[in-house]
Amino acid sequence: xxxxxxxxxxxxxxxxxxxxxxxxxxxxxxxxxxxxxxxxxxxxxxxxxxxxxxxxxxxxxxxxxxxxxxxxxxxxxxxxxxxxxxxxxxxxxxxxxxxxxxxxxxxxxxxxxxxxxxxxxxxxxxxxxxxxxxxxxxxxxxxxxxxxxxxxxxxxxxxxxxxxxxxxxxxxxxxxxxxxxxxxxxxxxxxxxxxxxxxxxxxxxxxxxxxxxxxxxxxxxxxxxxxxxxxxxxxxxxxxxxxxxxxxxxxxxxxxxxxxxxxxxxxxxxxxxxxxxxxxxxxxxxxxxxxxxxxxxxxxxxxxxxxxxxxxxxxxxxxxxxxxxxxxxxxxxxxxxxxxxxxxxxxxxxxx
Numbered sequence: 001x002x003x004x005x006x007x008x009x010x011x012x013x014x015x016x017x018x019x020x021x022x023x024x025x026x027x028x029x030x031x032x033x034x035x036x037x038x039x040x041x042x043x044x045x046x047x048x049x050x051x052x053x054x055x056x057x058x059x060x061x062x063x064x065x066x067x068x069x070x071x072x073x074x075x076x077x078x079x080x081x082x083x084x085x086x087x088x089x090x091x092x093x094x095x096x097x098x099x100x101x102x103x104x105x106x107x108x109x110x111x112x113x114x115x116x117x118x119x120x121x122x123x124x125x126x127x128x129x130x131x132x133x134x135x136x137x138x139x140x141x142x143x144x145x146x147x148x149x150x151x152x153x154x155x156x157x158x159x160x161x162x163x164x165x166x167x168x169x170x171x172x173x174x175x176x177x178x179x180x181x182x183x184x185x186x187x188x189x190x191x192x193x194x195x196x197x198x199x200x201x202x203x204x205x206x207x208x209x210x211x212x213x214x215x216x217x218x219x220x221x222x223x224x225x226x227x228x229x230x231x232x233x234x235x236x237x238x239x240x241x242x243x244x245x246x247x248x249x250x251x252x253x254x255x256x257x258x259x260x261x262x263x264x265x266x267x268x269x270x271x272x273x274x275x276x277x278x279x280x281x282x283x284x285x286x287x288x289x290x291x292x293x294x295x296x297x298x299x300x301x302x303x304x305x306x307x308x309x310x311x312x313x314x315x316x317x318x319x320x321x322x323x324x325x326x327x328x329x330x331x332x333x334x335x336x337x338x339x340x341x342x343x344x345x346x347x348x349x350x351x352x
Contacts, residue, residue: 005109008138009035010146012254013042015051015089016333017182019242021285021297028183028249029089030160031055032150033259036136040259042086042331043278044133045099047304049330050086054150057183067150072105079122085115095119101134108140160252161185161202163192163231165220166209171239175207178241179248192220197227205251207234207244237324237337240295243287246326249333264309265334267325270316272300275309280329284312286338288323300325 010032017028032054034041042048053066068074069083076083081102088096100118104111113135116123123129162179164172164186176186185202192200200223208217217233224231232251236244257263262282264275272284284301298318319325323338 004137005139006037006136007035008110008136008143008146009038010054010150011035011040011256011259013040013052013259014249014253014255014331015049016249016253016328016331017184017245018249018328018333019178019182019245021242021299025178025181027090028160028252029055029057030252030254033255034085035259043261045086045130047279047281047330048086048099049089050099051089052086053084064151067147070103071144071147072103072110076103078118082114082118082123085112099130105140106137110138110140110143112136112138160204161187162248162252163200163203163206164188164209165190165192165206165212165216166236167211168209168239171241172209174241175244178245182245184248184252191216192223195223197229200224200227200229203229203231205232205234205248207236207248207251209236210239237335238287238289238322239293240287240289240324242285242297243324243326243335246328246333246335250335253332255331260332262327262329262332262334265325265327265336267314267319267336267338269340270314270319270338272312272314272325272327273309274305274312274327276305276329277307279304279306281305283328284314285326285328286314286318286323287326288318288321290321 013031013033015029017026019025029051031051033052069077078100081104082100083103084098085101086099097117097119099115100123101112101115114125115130115133116125117128162184164176166172172188176188179186206220234247234251237247261276261278261280263277266273274282276282282305286298286300288296290296298315300314300318301312319338325336325338327334
C-alpha cells in the first residue's frame with residue numbers, strides 16, 4: 001500500500017433534479033461530496049449518477065449514523081469492513097448498485113481502499129473493482145476535522161425552498177407542483193414585504209415571472225436584505241415549466257464552481273458550445289415558443305463528452321425564433337436563451 005498521503009475534504013454537491021423531456025421526473029438531491037486531493041471523488045468514477053450518504057434530506061438520526069460510520073465509531077454496515085461511499089439518488093436500495101470501499105485505521109491514519117461497484121451482500125473485486133482508484137491514505141486529524149463538524153449540524157446544508165413570484169397563478173401552481181415532485185419546496189406570493197424574516201430564511205432562491213416589474217423585484221430584494229438573507233434570484237426566461245425548473249436547479253447549486261463538471265453553455269446561431277471538466281454524459285434539450293405561445297420540446301444531444309470544450313450543431317427547426325437550450329449533466333444544469341445573428345456571434349465570442 002502506498003505511503004503517500006492524500007488530502008481529504010468535503011464540499012457541497014448536487015444531484016440535479018428536473019422535469020425531463022419525456023415527462024419523467026428526476027429527484028433533486030443535495031449532499032456533501034468527498035474531495036480527495038482537491039478534486040471530487042465522484043468525478044473519478046466515470047459518469048456515475050449517485051450521491052454520498054451525507055445527503056441533506058435524510059433524517060438527522062440517519063445522517064449522524066452515516067457520519068459516525070465514516071469516522072469508524074460504529075461497526076461497518078457491510079461485510080469485510082465495507083462502507084457505502086456513493087449510492088442510488090432515487091432510493092437507498094443496495095440492489096440498485098453502490099460504490100463501496102473498505103475504510104480502516106492504520107495507526108492514526110485512515111485508509112480507503114478496494115473500491116468496488118456492489119449490488120449484493122459482498123463485493124466482487126475481481127469482477128467489479130475500481131482498480132484505478134485508491135488506495136487513499138489520509139491524516140487522521142485532517143479526516144476527523146472535515147467530518148466532525150457534521151455531527152453538530154454546522155456542516156449539513158439546509159433544505160432548499162423556492163419563493164415563486166409571478167402574475168400567472170396557474171403557471172406558478174404547475175411550477176410549484178413540479179418542484180415539490182422532485183424534492184424542492186415551493187411557495188407562491190406576489191408580495192414578500194409582509195413575510196416574517198424567519199420565514200424568508202427558509203428560502204434558497206426567488207424566481208420572478210416575466211410580468212413582474214422592476215419596482216416589484218426591487219421591493220422583494222429589499223425584503224430579503226432587511227431580513228439579512230442572501231438568496232439566488234432567477235428571472236424566468238419563459239412560461240415553460242421544465243425550463244423554469246432547470247433555471248431554479250442551477251440557482252440552487254451550491255457546489256464550488258471549480259469543482260463542477262458542466263461549466264459553460266453558449267447557445268448561438270444554431271450551435272451549442274459546451275465545456276466539461278471530466279468525462280460525463282451531457283444532454284441538450286431545446287424548448288421553443290411558437291407564435292401562438294405553444295411550447296415545443298426537442299431532444300438535441302445525448303452523449304458522453306470528454307474534458308474540454310465541444311461545439312455541437314443543433315437542429316435548426318428546434319432552435320428557431322424564441323428558443324432556449326438546457327444542458328444537463330448528473331450534477332449540474334445550465335440554461336441559455338438561443339441568440340441569433342450579430343447578437344449570437346457576440347455571445348459565442350464572449351463564451352470562449
